[in-house]
Amino acid sequence: MFRMSWLQHERLYRLQRNQEEFITTYIKPIQHAHRINGIITPKDASLFFAKRSYFVQQPEISEKKLVELVMATFTTDITSYFGFSIIRHANSIAFDYDHIFQPEAEEFFL
Numbered sequence: 001m002f003r004m005s006w007l008q009h010e011r012l013y014r015l016q017r018n019q020e021e022f023i024t025t026y027i028k029p030i031q032h033a034h035r036i037n038g039i040i041t042p043k044d045a046s047l048f049f050a051k052r053s054y055f056v057q058q059p060e061i062s063e064k065k066l067v068e069l070v071m072a073t074f075t076t077d078i079t080s081y082f083g084f085s086i087i088r089h090a091n092s093i094a095f096d097y098d099h100i101f102q103p104e105a106e107e108f109f110l
Contacts, residue, residue, distance in 0.1 A: 001030055002069055006055045008100050015094035033073045056104050
């Protein structure tokens with residue numbers, strides 16, 4: 001999820017049964033980590049009609065940096081809960097690859 005664009009984050013959380021919990025527990029901390037580490041920097045986030053290129057920007061993170069970000073962003077309890085929920089029930093996290101990773105332009109033609 002750290003290597004997904006914010007648009008892909010939005011598409012992913014919309015697939016979840018409990019969207020509010022998912023976005024609060026996983027998406028917001030990841031996006032906060034993107035901001036404070038300078039991976040994705042929203043420049044004109046306060047301007048309503050500003051170009052939102054950061055929203056579709058695909059973060060480029062090395063393997064080492066990815067591990068460091070996960071360890072700094074999430075507690076052991078959250079990481080364990082996420083892993084165990086997937087192990088216990090394969091459909092605990094809804095994931096549709098084609099929907100999440102479709103190019104931005106295609107979304108307007110659906």
